[in-house]
Amino acid sequence: MVLKNYLEYSEIIDYLHPDIQTLARELALNCNSDVEIAKNCFEYVRDEIRHSGDYKENITTCIASDVLKHKTGWCYAKSHLLAALLRANNIPTAFCYQRLSCSEYQEDIYCLHGLNAIYFKQYGWYRVDARGNKKGVNAQFIPPKEQLAFELKEHETDLQKLYCKPLKSVIKALQEHTTYDEMVNHLPDIQQYIRKARKDDAAHLSRLVHQLNHFIFNEHAPQWFLDTITKEAFEARILSCEYQHFVYIIENKMVGFIALHNQTKLYHLFVDVKFQGQKIAKKLWEFVKDELVIETMEVNSSVYAIKVYESFGFVKEDEIKNHMGMDYLPMKYRGNGIYEKK
Structure with missing residues (x-):
């Protein structure tokens, strides 16, 4: 800013x-x-x-x-x-x-x-x-x-x-x-705007991620992951000072959200499948990047989302890894444009 x-x-x-x-x-x-x-x-x-x-x-x-x-x-x-x-x-x-x-x-x-x-x-x-x-x-x-x-x-x-x-x-x-x-x-x-998530948004965010977890897992999502996307889990993170959640609204409908952990880790970024292709994920990322003055940010990208994060300026930090059935690629954004060779 x-x-x-x-x-x-x-x-x-x-x-x-x-x-x-x-x-x-x-x-x-x-x-x-x-x-x-x-x-x-x-x-x-x-x-x-x-x-x-x-x-x-x-x-x-x-x-x-x-x-x-x-x-x-x-x-x-x-x-x-x-x-x-x-x-x-x-x-x-x-x-x-x-x-x-x-x-x-x-x-x-x-x-x-x-x-x-x-x-x-x-x-x-x-x-x-x-x-x-x-x-x-x-x-x-x-x-x-x-x-x-x-x-x-x-x-x-x-x-x-x-x-x-x-x-x-x-x-x-x-x-x-x-x-x-x-x-x-x-x-x-x-008709379109971004706001902070509230506790009463938790149920909607939980439903949204449930509908999209097939983009993360080839088969059924494991229980450990499901436990992290319950309504109660979202409520706890929304109320925690360690997390920041912002939601994207179109005509009073919540169509996507972004969540950060300690302003150093991009924890969640999801967009309703009916609204994908409208650059909503990019708008959410640019909003937090500009408003929170983000200089560096890490993300464990799903294989499906790698190209999306690359378009945001993230680069891979390692090879694709697997954690308890979830494939992901460690990536990092550096706002100063300086990247170390891997």
């Missing part, structure tokens, strides 16, 4: 605009740290910029300077202004999203909710939500503790990726729909 990417100027995050520059300097006045500056910027956007949905504003802003000019914006637009103010003060700022129920506007639909993540040397990435407080919403800036606007409910999720630019679908919605009624009927959504 390159922090300078989260300081970029753009047509949307136009922090060189004179009005943004002036306000950014005012909010930084007499501050002794980036945390103090960020708190002032956050509270200004949260409290001084109206949430267009709450106030049913018939104007839709998108460009940061327009949000400041009109003093209104949907959550996405408010995140654009906050990013502009922070980047104007040389503080790396990302865009992040949640997928939430939109029952406040329409029944039985979900949409994206826009917020920010701010990088502090002492805390790392810290998420904030400047959408604006109201009854039942109390977002605060109290690092390192996150206090966002909404607690996730069933079927709601955090999208894990930190974006240096706003999503194109968000910009499209804001630019094409100019009134309150148009926006509530065209709130941006995303």
Whole structure:
């Protein structure tokens, strides 16, 4: 992850605009740290910029300077202004999203909710939500503790990726729909995304691997392997700090997942057979590689998956081995591109 990417100027995050520059300097006045500056910027956007949905504003802003000019914006637009103010003060700022129920506007639909993540040397990435407080919403800036606007409910999720630019679908919605009624009927959504696995995903992950274990074993999977892919085994790993699991969602269906052990071993990578050929495994790998800043990674590849891992940049470390009936090839990824001869 390159922090300078989260300081970029753009047509949307136009922090060189004179009005943004002036306000950014005012909010930084007499501050002794980036945390103090960020708190002032956050509270200004949260409290001084109206949430267009709450106030049913018939104007839709998108460009940061327009949000400041009109003093209104949907959550996405408010995140654009906050990013502009922070980047104007040389503080790396990302865009992040949640997928939430939109029952406040329409029944039985979900949409994206826009917020920010701010990088502090002492805390790392810290998420904030400047959408604006109201009854039942109390977002605060109290690092390192996150206090966002909404607690996730069933079927709601955090999208894990930190974006240096706003999503194109968000910009499209804001630019094409100019009134309150148009926006509530065209709130941006995303049909494919990656999120952290939860305990209640364990049963689905177990079923998925059971359906695919014929790619690992020529005959029936041995009991020792079956014991590692029970619902209970997945629950234990998901809850363990030693493992990280990320799942790939398409239209609310879990179609694949990746699991790492101690961020040094690729433990599982499976994609539903109906969705293979869509580069989902590659997207999962690239997600963890980029988001977790993976430099080296080991995997014991099934014979079936060797070419897949080679396409990811893994190289063989040894010859094919067998462990209790399972053939596998030890492979390793080195992000610096330097490989020892074997």
